[in-house]
Amino acid sequence: MASTAGRRVAVVTGAAQGIGRRTAEVFADEGYALVLNDLREPTQTVGSLESRGAEVLAVVGDVSSEDDVLRLRDRALERFGGVHVLVNNAGIALIAPAEQTSAAQWRRVVDVNLTGPFLLCQALGTGMLAAGQGSIVNVASIAGLRGVADRAAYNASKHGLLGLTRTLAVEWGGRGVRVNAVCPGWVKTEMDAADQARGAYDDVDITDQVPAGRFATPDDVAAAISFLADPLRSGFVNGVALPVDGGWSTDASWASLRLAARARSTGSRST
Numbered sequence: 001m002a003s004t005a006g007r008r009v010a011v012v013t014g015a016a017q018g019i020g021r022r023t024a025e026v027f028a029d030e031g032y033a034l035v036l037n038d039l040r041e042p043t044q045t046v047g048s049l050e051s052r053g054a055e056v057l058a059v060v061g062d063v064s065s066e067d068d069v070l071r072l073r074d075r076a077l078e079r080f081g082g083v084h085v086l087v088n089n090a091g092i093a094l095i096a097p098a099e100q101t102s103a104a105q106w107r108r109v110v111d112v113n114l115t116g117p118f119l120l121c122q123a124l125g126t127g128m129l130a131a132g133q134g135s136i137v138n139v140a141s142i143a144g145l146r147g148v149a150d151r152a153a154y155n156a157s158k159h160g161l162l163g164l165t166r167t168l169a170v171e172w173g174g175r176g177v178r179v180n181a182v183c184p185g186w187v188k189t190e191m192d193a194a195d196q197a198r199g200a201y202d203d204v205d206i207t208d209q210v211p212a213g214r215f216a217t218p219d220d221v222a223a224a225i226s227f228l229a230d231p232l233r234s235g236f237v238n239g240v241a242l243p244v245d246g247g248w249s250t251d252a253s254w255a256s257l258r259l260a261a262r263a264r265s266t267g268s269r270s271t
Contacts, residue, residue, distance in 0.1 A: 014090030018189035022218035028054035063116030113157035169239030185245030212246030
């Protein structure tokens with residue numbers, strides 16, 4: 001077992017790209033050792049972290065497979081001896097009307113987005129509970145706070161992930177393990193590019209909906225995850241679902257009112 005004296009250890013799933021990769025980079029800059037998981041070898045992320053001087057272990061596997069999750073846990077413990085932070089970021093999307101969503105499609109989305117985080121919380125949370133400390137951050141979505149058409153399986157999985165977050169926060173908070181969630185708005189990642197390539201929506205559909213007038217970025221989400229993971233900055237924060245959405249989930253304005261408010265703000269800055 002390698003020595004990690006004085007160094008915190010974080011597990012980040014879905015680390016090959018997007019939010020997962022950027023979160024791992026932020027943790028590396030903060031001095032963490034990293035355990036990375038994805039369905040494919042996260043080669044670029046590993047290279048980026050090693051260039052920052054981080055100690056890195058990559059474990060390829062499917063978060064919805066109990067065997068793969070237990071293998072990840074065993075390799076993390078063998079290498080580092082313990083885990084302080086778990087970021088459940090791995091997830092998949094499905095855009096389809098509810099009546100056209102097959103049972104197999106439904107199960108796959110729920111297995112990855114909800115069962116996977118449960119398995120990882122159980123496998124790694126047990127060690128955190130034994131140590132009396134730890135932080136788990138689940139990457140949900142504003143689709144866990146609101147309804148979005150043509151995403152029944154995805155929305156249900158993210159609503160369920162928030163329910164899991166709150167339940168574990170209640171069960172484990174008094175034993176030293178905090179469990180929180182971030183709820184990003186639409187983020188400019190590879191998943192967004194794939195969805196737009198299928199004609200599901202375009203940039204204006206998103207930016208016109210957001211009071212801040214832009215997409216979220218992986219940096220925005222990684223900063224929120226880093227805050228919730230850190231016991232010094234958020235040690236009494238437990239069970240929250242933190243929107244990182246530029247105000248989307250709180251805005252009940254209709255489109256013309258939202259855009260008019262934004263135009264007034266833009267005009268006041270330009271004069």
